[in-house]
Amino acid sequence: MNPEVLLSRIRVVLCRPSHPGNIGAVARAMKTMGLSDLYLVSPRQFPDPEADTRATGAVDLLHRATVCDSLKTALAETSFAIAMSARQRDLGPTIGQPREVVGRLLAEAADGKVAMVFGNETMGLSNEEVIHCQAAVCIPTNPKFSSLNLGAAVQVLCYECRMAAYSAQPPVGGHLATPAASPRATQEEIEGLYGHLQALMTDTGFFNPKQPGRLLPKLRRLFGRVGLERDEVNILRGILSSTQARTGHGRKGDLS
Amino acid sequence: MNPEVLLSRIRVVLCRPSHPGNIGAVARAMKTMGLSDLYLVSPRQFPDPEADTRATGAVDLLHRATVCDSLKTALAETSFAIAMSARQRDLGPTIGQPREVVGRLLAEAADGKVAMVFGNETMGLSNEEVIHCQAAVCIPTNPKFSSLNLGAAVQVLCYECRMAAYSAQPPVGGHLATPAASPRATQEEIEGLYGHLQALMTDTGFFNPKQPGRLLPKLRRLFGRVGLERDEVNILRGILSSTQARTGHGRKGDLS
Numbered sequence: 001m002n003p004e005v006l007l008s009r010i011r012v013v014l015c016r017p018s019h020p021g022n023i024g025a026v027a028r029a030m031k032t033m034g035l036s037d038l039y040l041v042s043p044r045q046f047p048d049p050e051a052d053t054r055a056t057g058a059v060d061l062l063h064r065a066t067v068c069d070s071l072k073t074a075l076a077e078t079s080f081a082i083a084m085s086a087r088q089r090d091l092g093p094t095i096g097q098p099r100e101v102v103g104r105l106l107a108e109a110a111d112g113k114v115a116m117v118f119g120n121e122t123m124g125l126s127n128e129e130v131i132h133c134q135a136a137v138c139i140p141t142n143p144k145f146s147s148l149n150l151g152a153a154v155q156v157l158c159y160e161c162r163m164a165a166y167s168a169q170p171p172v173g174g175h176l177a178t179p180a181a182s183p184r185a186t187q188e189e190i191e192g193l194y195g196h197l198q199a200l201m202t203d204t205g206f207f208n209p210k211q212p213g214r215l216l217p218k219l220r221r222l223f224g225r226v227g228l229e230r231d232e233v234n235i236l237r238g239i240l241s242s243t244q245a246r247t248g249h250g251r252k253g254d255l256s
Numbered sequence: 257m258n259p260e261v262l263l264s265r266i267r268v269v270l271c272r273p274s275h276p277g278n279i280g281a282v283a284r285a286m287k288t289m290g291l292s293d294l295y296l297v298s299p300r301q302f303p304d305p306e307a308d309t310r311a312t313g314a315v316d317l318l319h320r321a322t323v324c325d326s327l328k329t330a331l332a333e334t335s336f337a338i339a340m341s342a343r344q345r346d347l348g349p350t351i352g353q354p355r356e357v358v359g360r361l362l363a364e365a366a367d368g369k370v371a372m373v374f375g376n377e378t379m380g381l382s383n384e385e386v387i388h389c390q391a392a393v394c395i396p397t398n399p400k401f402s403s404l405n406l407g408a409a410v411q412v413l414c415y416e417c418r419m420a421a422y423s424a425q426p427p428v429g430g431h432l433a434t435p436a437a438s439p440r441a442t443q444e445e446i447e448g449l450y451g452h453l454q455a456l457m458t459d460t461g462f463f464n465p466k467q468p469g470r471l472l473p474k475l476r477r478l479f480g481r482v483g484l485e486r487d488e489v490n491i492l493r494g495i496l497s498s499t500q501a502r503t504g505h506g507r508k509g510d511l512s
Contacts, residue, residue, distance in 0.1 A: 219491065226481060
């Protein structure tokens with residue numbers, strides 16, 4: 001596939017960025033590597049002149065950036081997302097090295113939109129945000145000083161994206177046991193499944209929303225790592241619906 | 257050779273940098289990747305509070321940086337230097353890709369000090385400066401917008417240095433396989449899940465054993481590729497059981 005098309009399908013999502021200057025640096029880093037789709041989840045301050053200054057010739061990306069208030073919204077339409085994370089999270093996807101994880105990202109981009117998700121400068125991503133992603137990546141750093149600047153981290157991963165997109169040998173993920181029988185499900189479709197499952201489990205009393213424990217994250221971990229196809233989501237939701245019809249409950253729609 | 261020793265032998269030389277903020281960003285980029293030897297040739301303004309701010313926890317590199325007035329002086333003691341250059345110069349060394357050129361740099365570092373040389377933000381390196389170097393490197397960029405920030409360029413090359421230095425052994429960070437939250441399920445346990453699922457689907461009418469179609473193989477394909485853990489099988493069977501209890505059917509046991 002045309003490398004420019006692949007790169008255009010990679011969305012960069014910044015969750016709760018604190019410094020407008022970093023947002024500008026991110027836009028510049030993206031554009032130098034051929035990426036253009038920027039999402040900002042609850043930025044502390046945006047738009048801002050400092051963002052424009054640091055973006056230099058990439059202000060067009062800032063003007064076209066989408067601002068929203070949840071990672072879930074930012075990942076709509078994408079079928080695969082990687083979380084930048086310095087540490088392994090409980091129930092989160094396994095952390096891989098940039099070259100390997102970006103290879104997988106590019107392989108997924110052949111099928112549709114994908115995303116790279118970065119956390120706040122100080123706090124990084126929350127566990128909840130990481131669990132929304134199907135893979136996680138950590139840029140190897142000096143253990144005595146691992147404080148990568150946000151713009152610098154985005155630059156490194158966008159660079160790896162460009163290298164992978166233009167490598168003679170298209171990166172292959174090696175994660176698909178079988179060629180996909182149906183297109184990948186979108187995040188929206190997968191969220192629909194989670195909502196449906198949660199509604200059913202609440203009905204039957206298996207899940208108590210007042211004492212949620214770790215049940216939902218465990219289910220996200222399970223279905224997150226499989227790479228669900230659209231047909232599979234439909235089958236699973238068909239099973240859930242048929243069960244609800246039987247118990248006399250109509251389909252409750254999506255809760256979450 | 258010890259990767260940390262190799263990295264400590266790589267000097268970063270900035271020729272005539274204009275913006276103190278970029279000098280700070282370079283120090284931070286270097287330190288995150290384990291480099292520490294910074295030379296500044298005729299900086300426009302240094303030291304400067306803006307450099308300290310952007311360096312964050314890498315101000316020690318700024319305080320130890322060597323300021324001099326010619327590239328020749330900055331390259332003293334080094335046996336090999338690479339020039340960052342966006343274009344091929346007359347009589348200059350052939351421009352290579354980062355991974356290839358950095359590989360060569362690391363091989364040379366086994367024998368002694370080496371350097372990476374970066375030009376002024378606007379003008380780059382002069383021809384004269386490039387000719388002082390034994391190799392040249394260009395970071396591939398979007399031809400429509402190739403304006404890499406100086407700090408970002410240093411970050412990418414220092415990252416490649418770290419990756420190359422640790423290529424013989426996994427770099428720190430991000431190489432840990434996720435500890436499975438629970439042991440892998442046995443085939444028997446997984447077959448138990450399939451049987452349970454089939455029983456429920458038959459009860460609700462979603463599955464008709466007389467016209468099985470491709471439903472069961474599709475479910476096997478889905479759960480087969482995820483590598484189910486024992487806890488996950490128990491959760492899924494718990495959901496199924498709670499649903500059956502609700503419909504008034506007891507657990508039917510395994511059918512298949």
